[in-house]
Amino acid sequence: MDGRRFSCMMWALLVAFGVALPAAYYAWLMPLEVGDMDPHLFERGIGSPLLAWLNGYLGVLFNYRYLGATNWLVLVPIGMVLATWRRRAPWQRGLVVFYTAALALIGAMGGFNYRYALTLQPLTVATTCVFVWRAFDRKGRSARERGAFVAAMALLGVLNSAASIHYHFRVASVMAAPPPEARPGATLTERLDAGPEDLERWLNAHGVRPTDTVLVNNLPVWYYRTQRPGIYFWCGSDQLFLRDGTHALLAGRSMHEAASLLRDTLHCRYIFSTGELSALSPPFTRFLDEACVPLATDPKGHTLHRVKDTFGR
Secondary structure (H helix, E strand, O other), X not given: OOHHHHHHHHHHHHHHHHHHHHHHHHHHHOOOOOOOOOHHHHHOOOOOHHHHHHHHXXXXXXXXXXXXXXXXXXXXXXXXXXXXXXHOOHHHHHHHHHHHHHHHHHHHOOOOOOXXXXXXXXXXXXXXXXXXXXXXXXXXXXXXXXXXXXHHHXXXXXXXXXXXXXXHHHHHHHHOOOOHHHOOOOOHHHHHOOOOOOHHHHHHHOOOOOOOEEEEEOOOHHHHHOOOOEEEEEOOOOEEEEOOEEEOOOOOOOHHHHHHHHHHHOOEEEEEEEHHHHOOOHHHHHHHHHHEEEEEEOOOOEEEEEEOOOOOO
């Protein structure tokens, strides 16, 4: 392939998979509501067959929400090495074998946790940047065009990050009232900081004493902002993280039994969550509605509930 055809192919690929597909991804393909999807799969971005491939099996390459807009470019050097296998140096063949094996292993996990794909991210970014620079040079393209292509990759990365942040705010605005930091005019710090404004004062104002144990639904910010006792819980998998391991809160128990476990066994009468997180588990949402009393919701969507006591108060 001559230099001009190679250049046209690379720019066409960049427009197709770095611009057009991400635009469709954020505008139409990624849902804003759970709908008929499994809430756990919705949260992980693999709730439909198409998303299971984009964000799951091929997530290393096309999970734009977390892994950038140009990872797919790594397929070009892999394809070129495979097409000229016998002429390639042993280290190049070894690298391709390693990368494709890792790609297959991570893909086989179905993208259930995007952090698996992050293990390849440094290698993916380095490979694509080095390949683009050297390939344009070998094909006789100018340094200006090489620089323009790399700059376009960087710009798409920035725009993709902005689109990903905006998508998360759109989901939050649909599932709950839009928090102030999601509104136009908010600073970058306000947009990135999802923690409560003043957690200690908020808790005190609603009757939670410093010695009261609180069930914390997947909000690590609790342990950064306060020294109060908390039991870590994840409603998505119904897991209580206790000293002797993980235990279910709701599975196999009635609402009354779950409330009794919290109140009488674990001595925990308050629940700290967000509307968005709680909505990912319909059983937990029912538990909050039936066995708890809502106390407060802060401007950023954090919720505070109190487990009803034996007298129904």
